[in-house]
Amino acid sequence: MNEMQAIGPLWRSLRASGEDYVLATILAVEGSGYRKPGARMIVAADGRRSGTISGGCLEAEVAKKAFWHTENGPTIRTYSTHAEDGDVPFGMGCGGVVHILLERRPTAEPLLLAMEQAFRDRLGMAVVTGTDGQHMARHQWRIEGAALTGSSPADPVETLASLAEEAFLHRRSRLAENAFVEWMAPRTGLLIVGAGNDAQPLARMAHELGWHVTVLDGRSHLATQERFPQADAVSTTSESVWKALLLRPMDVATLMSHSLEQDTGALRVLLHRDLAYLGVLGPRSRTAEIVEKLAAAHESRDAATRLARQWMERIHAPMGLDLGGDGAASVALSIVAEIQRELQQHTGQPLRDLRREMDAHVSTEVIPVVA
Numbered sequence: 001m002n003e004m005q006a007i008g009p010l011w012r013s014l015r016a017s018g019e020d021y022v023l024a025t026i027l028a029v030e031g032s033g034y035r036k037p038g039a040r041m042i043v044a045a046d047g048r049r050s051g052t053i054s055g056g057c058l059e060a061e062v063a064k065k066a067f068w069h070t071e072n073g074p075t076i077r078t079y080s081t082h083a084e085d086g087d088v089p090f091g092m093g094c095g096g097v098v099h100i101l102l103e104r105r106p107t108a109e110p111l112l113l114a115m116e117q118a119f120r121d122r123l124g125m126a127v128v129t130g131t132d133g134q135h136m137a138r139h140q141w142r143i144e145g146a147a148l149t150g151s152s153p154a155d156p157v158e159t160l161a162s163l164a165e166e167a168f169l170h171r172r173s174r175l176a177e178n179a180f181v182e183w184m185a186p187r188t189g190l191l192i193v194g195a196g197n198d199a200q201p202l203a204r205m206a207h208e209l210g211w212h213v214t215v216l217d218g219r220s221h222l223a224t225q226e227r228f229p230q231a232d233a234v235s236t237t238s239e240s241v242w243k244a245l246l247l248r249p250m251d252v253a254t255l256m257s258h259s260l261e262q263d264t265g266a267l268r269v270l271l272h273r274d275l276a277y278l279g280v281l282g283p284r285s286r287t288a289e290i291v292e293k294l295a296a297a298h299e300s301r302d303a304a305t306r307l308a309r310q311w312m313e314r315i316h317a318p319m320g321l322d323l324g325g326d327g328a329a330s331v332a333l334s335i336v337a338e339i340q341r342e343l344q345q346h347t348g349q350p351l352r353d354l355r356r357e358m359d360a361h362v363s364t365e366v367i368p369v370v371a
Contacts, residue, residue: 002119002210004116006210010048011050011112020105021043022070023102025101025103026038027175027180037182039053040053041062049063062077062079062102073137076100076136101129101131111139119187122248124144125183126182127140127181128163128179131178132178135179138160140164144186148164163181167181171185187210188276189212189213190212190213190214190339191214191253191254192216192253192256194216194259194281195227196258199228199256200328202331203230206336207230209340213231215234217236218236218257218261245269247273247275250276252278253266253270255281267290271291271311271314277339279338282318291312294308316338320338
């Protein structure tokens with residue numbers, strides 16, 4: 001789930017009522033940790049909290065003392081999850097150390113407002129947060145299409161500003177000297193073509209991941225907000241809707257209308273869009289027939305064959321991973337898993353097996369063989 005989707009509702013409520021709060025942000029993790037740097041939690045004075053910074057073990061401890069720790073301004077607290085002297089701090093025993101920035105509303109509010117804008121408009125954002133001395137909790141950021149700004153635009157911190165530009169250029173996060181450099185990728189958009197019953201669990205799962213979900217279908221009795229309450233947009237298809245549809249390079253599309261006509265119309269548009277993932281439900285032979293007809297309409301026979309082959313290499317058909325199971329929820333899970341693997345460029349292998357491979361690599365590379 002996107003951080004703003006997680007903390008947004010409570011933050012908006014506190015902002016509207018003028019109440020103070022503490023924003024907790026993970027800056028670095030040493031060893032094992034459930035959440036990565038950039039994970040956030042917001043804590044209200046009455047104990048309410050939203051967002052996660054661990055697997056559920058650190059939240060209560062951090063929230064309990066958050067206002068006390070920030071009485072004199074922003075601070076960085078370190079939480080060990082190692083077992084010490086037979087005790088397991090915070091009930092975790094994960095074997096890691098988590099460094100967390102705690103800051104109150106005056107420094108957190110401008111940043112959260114900017115994060116809200118980037119979340120709403122689905123734009124990438126680079127943020128640099130000072131972690132030392134007078135620059136503690138000073139934020140500089142840049143949102144795609146906008147100029148560099150920050151907590152104090154009239155008095156920008158040159159070092160933080162240059163790091164923000166660097167993060168925006170390289171699209172990566174890191175802990176620099178006296179600063180946390182963070183790249184927030186734009187919110188993924190999922191286009192679901194087809195509003196049948198099997199599309200409903202897919203929309204729900206995508207919403208849980210923080211994706212912007214759009215559902216299109218030519219059948220007006222299926223394409224309704226009531227059937228897809230978690231979707232950001234639901235509409236019947238038309239030529240004007242397709243023309244107005246905003247799709248970004250990190251967006252994904254799934255075709256599951258069970259209609260040859262609808263899937264053909266969708267592919268006619270989507271094959272010419274830059275997408276991170278394009279999947280079609282159903283047999284691969286069915287998709288190949290559609291693609292061959294679309295290619296033949298624009299090319300000579302030989303060129304059409306080459307074009308159809310290129311298009312089929314792009315399309316995940318049938319889409320999803322071989323996870324087993326039956327029914328709409330199982331199909332949705334396999335589709336979401338494949339999309340997540342493609343977006344994150346990970347292997348999809350069991351973590352246990354990856355751990356073994358890493359251990360074997362370390363053993364052969366680091367431990368010398370003594371004759």
